[in-house]
Amino acid sequence: MLDELFEAGEDRFLDEVLQSRSEKKLKSFAEKWYRDGRPFARKALLRYIDDGCERPHHRPLVKAFFKLAEAAQDDEAMGHFLAAFDRLSRRDLVKRTGFDWAARQPTETFELRPDLKIPLRARRQKGRDGKPRRSPEGHQLYEPLETFTRVTRQYLQRRAFRYFRKLAKKDPARYGKSIRAALALYQDEHLSKPERLIDAWSLMHGLYHGSKVLSRKPRGITVAEGHTLAELSPAPYAPQAWKGCPDALFELCLAAKSRTVRSFAISLLKRDEPSSLRGVPIERVRACLRSPHPEVQTFGAELLKGVSGLERLPLHEWLALLEIENPQALPLICELVEKSVAPDRLSLEQCIALACARTAPVAELGLKWARGKQLRTEHLREMVKLGAAAAPKVRAEAVDWVCQLLLMNDEARPELVRELLDSRFPDVRARALGLMDKDTRFGESTLLWTAMAESPHDDVRQRLVASLSAREHAYEPGSLRQVWVSSLLSVHRGGKVKRAVAQQVASRIARKPEEAEKLLPLLGHALRSIRPPDRRSALACLSSAAFHRPELRAAIGKALPELRFVSEQVTA
Numbered sequence: 054m055l056d057e058l059f060e061a062g063e064d065r066f067l068d069e070v071l072q073s074r075s076e077k078k079l080k081s082f083a084e085k086w087y088r089d090g091r092p093f094a095r096k097a098l099l100r101y102i103d104d105g106c107e108r109p110h111h112r113p114l115v116k117a118f119f120k121l122a123e124a125a126q127d128d129e130a131m132g133h134f135l136a137a138f139d140r141l142s143r144r145d146l147v148k149r150t151g152f153d154w155a156a157r158q159p160t161e162t163f164e165l166r167p168d169l170k171i172p173l174r175a176r177r178q179k180g181r182d183g184k185p186r187r188s189p190e191g192h193q194l195y196e197p198l199e200t201f202t203r204v205t206r207q208y209l210q211r212r213a214f215r216y217f218r219k220l221a222k223k224d225p226a227r228y229g230k231s232i233r234a235a236l237a238l239y240q241d242e243h244l245s246k247p248e249r250l251i252d253a254w255s256l257m258h259g260l261y262h263g264s265k266v267l268s269r270k271p272r273g274i275t276v277a278e279g280h281t282l283a284e285l286s287p288a289p290y291a292p293q294a295w296k297g298c299p300d301a302l303f304e305l306c307l308a309a310k311s312r313t314v315r316s317f318a319i320s321l322l323k324r325d326e327p328s329s330l331r332g333v334p335i336e337r338v339r340a341c342l343r344s345p346h347p348e349v350q351t352f353g354a355e356l357l358k359g360v361s362g363l364e365r366l367p368l369h370e371w372l373a374l375l376e377i378e379n380p381q382a383l384p385l386i387c388e389l390v391e392k393s394v395a396p397d398r399l400s401l402e403q404c405i406a407l408a409c410a411r412t413a414p415v416a417e418l419g420l421k422w423a424r425g426k427q428l429r430t431e432h433l434r435e436m437v438k439l440g441a442a443a444a445p446k447v448r449a450e451a452v453d454w455v456c457q458l459l460l461m462n463d464e465a466r467p468e469l470v471r472e473l474l475d476s477r478f479p480d481v482r483a484r485a486l487g488l489m490d491k492d493t494r495f496g497e498s499t500l501l502w503t504a505m506a507e508s509p510h511d512d513v514r515q516r517l518v519a520s521l522s523a524r525e526h527a528y529e530p531g532s533l534r535q536v537w538v539s540s541l542l543s544v545h546r547g548g549k550v551k552r553a554v555a556q557q558v559a560s561r562i563a564r565k566p567e568e569a570e571k572l573l574p575l576l577g578h579a580l581r582s583i584r585p586p587d588r589r590s591a592l593a594c595l596s597s598a599a600f601h602r603p604e605l606r607a608a609i610g611k612a613l614p615e616l617r618f619v620s621e622q623v624t625a
Contacts (some may be wrong), residue, residue, distance in 0.1 A: 055082065060392035062093040067100055071432045074110045083117035101224030102133040103238070105140055111197035119209070123216055128227070132235030136606075138470045139239070139253035141206035144169045144273060146248045165248060165275065168536065171202050175528060194227040207273070209255075214255040221291035232259055233301055239311040247282055260317050263288035265432065284296065287321045306338055306349055319352050331359050335366070342386075347379050354382035354389075363393040375415045396422040401435060408451060409442045416447040424454065437472040440481040452484050460492055467498035474504055474513060486516050503574060558592040563598035565604055573612035 055073070056064035059082075073079060086094060098118070106115045122130035151160045175198055183457040188192060201209065212423065217235075221228035236259060244250050251257060251267070251274045261267055265281040272315040276282060278366050289295050296301075305318040333356045341353025357363070371394050396404075399422060407419025419437075426434070436458060439451035452473070473485035491497040505513050512567045562569045576591070599605050599618070609616060 059086070059089075059094075059217050062091060067097045070101065071104060071108060076110045076113050077608045079111060080113035080117055080225045081300065081501045083114055083405050084121065087118060087121045099130065099133050102130065102137050104137075105198050106134070106137045107141060112198065121211075128220070128231040129234065131213065131216050132231055133238060134216065135255045136238040138206070138209045139255050140211045140243050141201065142203070142210060142252045142254070142273065143171075144248050144252055146246070148612075165273065171200070171203050171206070171485050172198070172290060175202055175354075178563065205621060210254040214258055218260070218290070219253075221294060225294040228291055229298065229301070232294070233305050234516040235487050236260075236314045237305060237308045239309070241311050241315055244311055244313055250282070256313070259315070259506060261285055261288050262290035263292075285319055287324065289317075289321075294324060302326065303337060306352065307344060312346065312348065315346060315348055319348065330356060333360060335360050336551055339370070341376055342377060342382070347381065350377055351381040353378075354385040357389055363389065365392070368394070368398050372403070372407075373419075377412070378412055380412070383412050383414045396425055401426050401432060408439055409448060412441040413444040413447065416442060416444040420451055421581075423451075428458065430462060433458060433462065433465055433469055438468050440473045440478070445480075448478065449480060450578055456484055456488050459488060459495075464495070467495050467500045470495045470498075471501060471504045473563050474501065474508065479510075479512060482510060482513055486513070499571065502531075559594040559598075561596055562605070563601075566598070568607050569605055573608055577613050619623055 055066065055069055055078070058069060067412050070082075072080070086098060102118070118130075120135055122134065144167050146280045147164055147166045149164060151157075151162070153160050169434075185193060198453075217228060220231065231253055236256070239253070244253065244256075254274065257267060257274050261599050264285055266277055266282070266284045267275040268275045270295055281285070302318045306315055306322075309315045309318065314381060325394060338353050338356045338360055341349050341356065342352055344353070371390050375383075375390065376384065377383060399407075403425060404419050404426065405422035408416050408418045408423055410419065420442075423436075423439075426432075433455075439448070439455055440449050442448035455473075459469060473481055473488070474480055489498075491503060494503060505516070524619055558572050562572050562576065576595070595609065599609055606618060610618075
């Protein structure tokens with residue numbers, strides 16, 4: 054099956070190889086696969102190496118591929134082996150506790166312990182007589198292993214970097230190109246812990262060969278006494294291969310999958326290539342700012358200061374830059390935006406959208422620009438959107454400003470206050486309730502009372518009950534206002550009160566059809582808050598009014614769509 058899939062160039066071929074456990078078949082397949090010139094075979098080969106090279110029973114195939122690539126001076130394949138072999142050696146940082154009898158206090162030390170699940174060496178085979186067994190040719194025989202031993206893993210790491218070390222001596226330019234391509238293959242998930250980082254033998258030598266922070270020992274790299282990994286600074290092997298190539302370093306910043314490699318390239322650019330960082334093309338800076346990695350975004354924001362012609366950058370490019378959620382880069386970007394972009398280039402809607410951004414620097418800039426706009430009454434509906442601002446400080450300032458505008462504008466409608474009452478933020482709702490206390494236009498609005506009764510927020514409903522309970526006895530019995538108050542309070546009271554209020558509102562609609570448009574929504578709230586048997590009296594009164602005054606049917610159907618008129622009855 055493997056032969057058929059390989060000849061056909063099927064994508065499933067690699068999956069079947071990875072699942073295979075036949076050592077002899079895999080080993081016999083190595084040279085045929087490596088020599089195949091098709092792009093399919095080459096891509097599958099590199100993906101196989103990137104898988105990690107430690108699947109059970111794949112040792113013969115890995116060794117065969119490695120020897121073929123080394124003999125062929127295949128820089129690309131050797132770079133993939135370099136990154137893959139650096140994941141083979143694994144040590145764990147273990148804390149050991151003890152007691153210092155001289156100082157009379159407990160002690161804590163840390164040591165790197167190898168993975169004991171991986172055998173140190175292969176065991177020799179012994180016969181029944183207890184003596185080592187040998188092949189007919191006289192070679193020592195060992196017990197079969199599924200994967201590489203610890204000693205072999207360390208050897209493979211050193212052997213892979215030895216290839217690049219020899220290449221650096223022979224051709225520094227070729228070495229620089231090859232090692233940068235290999236370094237871009239390292240991934241953050243494989244270097245997630247400090248011990249994983251220093252276990253990557255080739256990576257540490259490639260980036261920090263000359264550093265005094267690291268101590269190289271036969272069993273692996275350790276941190277030198279009195280130093281920490283935070284002190285590491287670029288000290289690459291063959292430094293001449295890294296000089297005079299700022300373009301390659303920029304490409305490494307963008308292409309590297311590991312933060313360690315990206316930070317190394319950025320530090321090397323700042324230290325050795327300062328002249329290349331002045332007047333960087335805007336396309337390169339834009340690529341850095343669009344990177345998903347925070348350290349590259351921050352680097353791009355620093356480079357943006359030295360770019361000429363920023364005032365000619367299109368507005369949509371600036372707005373795209375402000376969408377970056379990097380706490381280190383955003384203040385720099387906002388500073389440049391404020392200097393380079395005239396506020397009149399943005400509409401009020403765009404300023405409010407910026408003020409509602411999740412990051413504080415962008416939100417502050419958007420609110421500042423919105424305050425400078427000339428506002429008219431029709432802009433108030435757009436302004437109340439500031440109640441959704443995510444930054445707390447900006448939201449507090451923005452809502453205070455909006456409330457002042459609503460109080461000062463005689464044409465402001467209660468619908469705008471309702472938008473603030475429906476906010477998901479408690480501080481915005483509190484300011485909206487305060488606005489109702491300050492201005493009778495809003496405090497006496499039936500629309501706002503109804504909205505408060507429907508609100509899902511407890512603070513709004515509690516404020517409604519407290520306010521209306523105080524007003525209920527201040528109005529004359531039978532007045533329209535008293536009916537409104539009773540209807541709204543019925544939602545929050547017992548069953549008897551609810552039934553009575555529903556009957557009261559229905560009777561008033563029957564007596565005064567001209568008030569139906571205002572009272573029917575309130576009746577709907579009362580009817581929906583009581584049990585079906587308790588609705589009968591109110592529905593009976595309402596149906597009588599509907600059949601005596603047919604002009605009420607349209608208003609009833611609009612306010613209470615649950616009701617359906619059938620011949621001479623009203624059913625729910």
